Amino acid sequence: MEPWQFLPNPWRRQLEGLSISLVRSLEEVRFRVGRPVYLYGQDWTKPLSSEAVDSKEMERVLSILVEHSLYARVDQLSQGFITLPGGHRVGIAGQAVMDHGRVHTVRNIGGLNIRFARAVIGIGDQVLAALSQAGCSGRSLLIVSAPRCGKTTVLRDLVRIMSNQGQRTVIIDERSEIAGLGGSGIPTYDLGLHTDVLDGWPKPEGLAIALRTLGPDLVAVDELGPSADYRGIFKARFSGVDVMATVHAENIREMMARREIFKLMKHQALDAVVLLSRRNGPATIEGVYGSEEFPQILDGFGNR
Amino acid sequence: MKWFGAVLAILSTISVAHYLARPYRFRISALEQWIRLLEQLVPAIGWKKLPLQEAFSEASRGYPLLTPVLRKLNQLLNSREMDFFAAFSGALREESWIWDEDRRILEELGRVLGRSSSVYQEDHIKGAISELQRVLQEARGRGLKQARLVESLTSAAGIALVILLL
Numbered sequence: 044m045e046p047w048q049f050l051p052n053p054w055r056r057q058l059e060g061l062s063i064s065l066v067r068s069l070e071e072v073r074f075r076v077g078r079p080v081y082l083y084g085q086d087w088t089k090p091l092s093s094e095a096v097d098s099k100e101m102e103r104v105l106s107i108l109v110e111h112s113l114y115a116r117v118d119q120l121s122q123g124f125i126t127l128p129g130g131h132r133v134g135i136a137g138q139a140v141m142d143h144g145r146v147h148t149v150r151n152i153g154g155l156n157i158r159f160a161r162a163v164i165g166i167g168d169q170v171l172a173a174l175s176q177a178g179c180s181g182r183s184l185l186i187v188s189a190p191r192c193g194k195t196t197v198l199r200d201l202v203r204i205m206s207n208q209g210q211r212t213v214i215i216d217e218r219s220e221i222a223g224l225g226g227s228g229i230p231t232y233d234l235g236l237h238t239d240v241l242d243g244w245p246k247p248e249g250l251a252i253a254l255r256t257l258g259p260d261l262v263a264v265d266e267l268g269p270s271a272d273y274r275g276i277f278k279a280r281f282s283g284v285d286v287m288a289t290v291h292a293e294n295i296r297e298m299m300a301r302r303e304i305f306k307l308m309k310h311q312a313l314d315a316v317v318l319l320s321r322r323n324g325p326a327t328i329e330g331v332y333g334s335e336e337f338p339q340i341l342d343g344f345g346n347r
Numbered sequence: 348m349k350w351f352g353a354v355l356a357i358l359s360t361i362s363v364a365h366y367l368a369r370p371y372r373f374r375i376s377a378l379e380q381w382i383r384l385l386e387q388l389v390p391a392i393g394w395k396k397l398p399l400q401e402a403f404s405e406a407s408r409g410y411p412l413l414t415p416v417l418r419k420l421n422q423l424l425n426s427r428e429m430d431f432f433a434a435f436s437g438a439l440r441e442e443s444w445i446w447d448e449d450r451r452i453l454e455e456l457g458r459v460l461g462r463s464s465s466v467y468q469e470d471h472i473k474g475a476i477s478e479l480q481r482v483l484q485e486a487r488g489r490g491l492k493q494a495r496l497v498e499s500l501t502s503a504a505g506i507a508l509v510i511l512l513l
Contacts (some may be wrong), residue, residue, distance in 0.1 A: 051427050103430055110398035111424070111431035111461040114468050148464075 044223075044229060046131035046157050047072070051107045054080065057091055061100060065089075070191060073157040075136075085324065086305035101152050108133060108155075113148070118235055118243075119218075121146045129231045130160040130195075130223030160195070161222060162232040166326050170317055180332040181314025182210075182285040185304070187292050188319035193326030194289040195220055195265050197319065199232055201287055202263045206235020209345030210285075213259040214240045221265055248273035254282055261285040273303035280312040295332070296320070299344040308337045353509045360505020364498040371486070371494035373412075374446055378483040380410040381453065385476050392472070393465045399431055400424045416442050432458045452478045 045066075047058035057070065071083040071094075072091070076098050080091040096104075109116045109125055119125045123146075127135045128280075136154035138216045139146045181207065186194050199221050199308065216222050222240040223231030230240060239257055241249040246264050253262050260338040262279055264272070267290045279286050292298035294317065299305060307313050311334055332340065387406035391397045397405060400421060407417045419441045423434035435457030439450050456475040460468065 051429075055427070084447070106430045106461075107427050109461075110400060111434075112398040112402075113462055114392060114465040115396045115398050125423050326485075 044129040046127050046129065046133075046159055049108055049131075051104060051126050051155075056093070069159055071159065072157040074101060074157075076153050085321070098152070101155065104155065105135070105152055105165055117148060118149045122339040123149065124218065126219040126223075127157075128223060130220040132158045132160070132218065132220055134158070140281070140320060158191075160223060162199060163193070163196050163326070164200060164203070164233070166193070166197055167202075167204045169326075169330060170197055170328065170331075171204065173317070173328050173331045174315055174333075177315070177331040177333050178335075179315040179331065181334070182255040182287070183280060183312065184287045185307070185316045186287070186289040186317055187295075187298050187317060188289075189293040189321075190291060191325065192319045192321045194291075195315075197326050198263055198265060198287060198289055199234070199282040202238060202261075203233055205261055205287075206238040210237060210260040211258060212238045212261045212263065213253040213257050215241050215246050215253060215262060215264045216239060216242045217244060218265065219243060221263065241329065247275040250279050254279060254284060259284055261287065262266065263287045265289050266291065267303075270303055273320060275292055276307065277310070277312055283328075285314075286312075293299050295330075295340060296344075299340070305341065305344070308334075308341060311337065313337075349513070353513060356509050356512075357502075357505050360508070361499075361502050363505070364501035367501055368494035368498045370452075371490045371497070373444060374449070374490060375483065375486050377412045377445070378449060378479055378486060380412050381449070382479050382483065384413060384474055385472050386411055386481070389469055389472055393469045394396060399461045413478060426497075431461050435460070446482075448482055449479070452482065 045058075047055050050058065058085055061069070063187055065082070065084070068084040068087070070085060073081045073083065074096050075081075077095050079093055079095055082089045108127065113120065116125050120135065125135065125136050127133060134156035135149050135152060136156070137149040137152040138186055140148045140150055184201070186197055188194050202212055202214060202221070214221050214234065216224070222234055222242065224240060224242045230238075234240070239259075241253060244252065246267070250262060250264070253259050262284055264276070264286070265288070267273060267276070267288050276286050276288060290298065290301070290304065292301075295316075298316070308316075314334050316332040317328065318332070320327050320329045322329070361369055384406050388402055391402035391405050392399075395402075403417055403420065407413060416438045420434055420438035423429060423437055424431070429437070432454075436454050439453055439457075445453075452475055456471060459471045
């Protein structure tokens with residue numbers, strides 16, 4: 044389901060009128076107040092129309108994207124995004140409204156960034172082949188890359204493969220991007236035969252619930268962030284459950300700047316780290332580091 | 348034949364009287380249904396956090412008088428062209444039987460629905476419910492009196508006409 048189906052006209056009509064080749068490589072549609080709407084592809088940028096978007100139009104677009112129900116999206120808004128059915132994430136640029144020291148919501152919306160989520164069937168096989176080439180047999184992986192390099196797409200396909208191999212898999216889909224449930228309860232993507240989705244659950248709570256009630260062999264989480272996420276990963280790993288997770292970092296040096304990842308590697312809670320880039324298109328495998336290489340990496344970054 | 352004509356004339360005027368009094372009675376039923384629907388919206392929004400369209404569709408089951416308005420609302424929202432207020436007031440305008448005062452209260456609610464967190468949404472809905480309860484009480488008192496007056500006057504006029512003709 045393409046994200047522009049959720050946009051009002053004239054934008055929906057204009058996006059529907061794009062050529063198939065352009066749509067295939069389209070990654071983002073960006074609305075900014077006072078500027079024309081721009082399309083961003085893998086290595087191209089193009090205005091959608093010459094007319095600029097005013098703040099009233101921005102409000103109308105957002106209102107329609109959230110189905111006129113801001114109350115239902117307050118949690119997401121406070122984190123600066125909403126997710127559309129199909130797992131398409133809409134980043135929101137605006138002014139933070141604080142309440143008791145926490146971001147409560149966003150107002151004076153200045154920009155919307157609609158990211159086009161895609162399933163790429165088979166991309167996980169390439170990762171598994173690279174893992175086997177590197178001699179890694181475990182299934183606990185950390186997928187690392189900068190934004191827009193295909194982490195979620197790879198994770199989704201790995202889940203599908205593992206699930207179809209009979210692994211009871213649980214996805215903790217905090218931002219509704221992996222499964223793209225979108226309120227219907229039915230995943231937009233093929234996630235395999237043995238996959239359950241905890242949609243909208245914060246990662247630590249979701250991991251705890253998955254362990255307690257769903258008896259998984261494997262859990263998958265996207266975009267590790269606060270320390271609590273890593274604590275959840277530790278708990279899952281040392282409860283006999285494999286974990287596949289993703290994290291933002293452009294290279295090993297950036298990744299190792301996180302104390303929590305340092306700890307995960309030190310305690311062998313991961314079987315391998317897979318580094319992705321978009322050098323030859325999204326999900327280019329830059330490196331696979333098996334657990335036997337961890338001590339060397341840890342030493343290189345001043346084993347703490 | 349003359350008597351048959353007389354009975355027919357009286358029955359016709361009674362039907363006309365009922366027809367003329369219908370909007371008053373209809374308003375009461377409609378207000379009762381709006382209040383019940385809004386009461387069901389509170390958990391749909393506050394607890395389940397359903398999007399407005401889904402919340403209305405879940406809350407609206409079993410309210411036949413409101414079905415045309417809600418169907419129109421659904422249709423307008425599905426077009427993804429207008430904000431909720433425009434769609435809601437558009438749907439209310441489609442039904443000419445809605446009294447101006449009732450329409451004003453509902454439109455005021457439509458202006459704020461969906462635009463804040465669920466706590467404020469509940470407050471707005473409860474405010475609209477108490478306003479609708481106030482107009483419902485008025486409708487039950489003054490409105491019903493007017494309905495009965497219209498019915499009696501029209502029926503009496505019919506009977507008088509028959510007496511005169513006889």
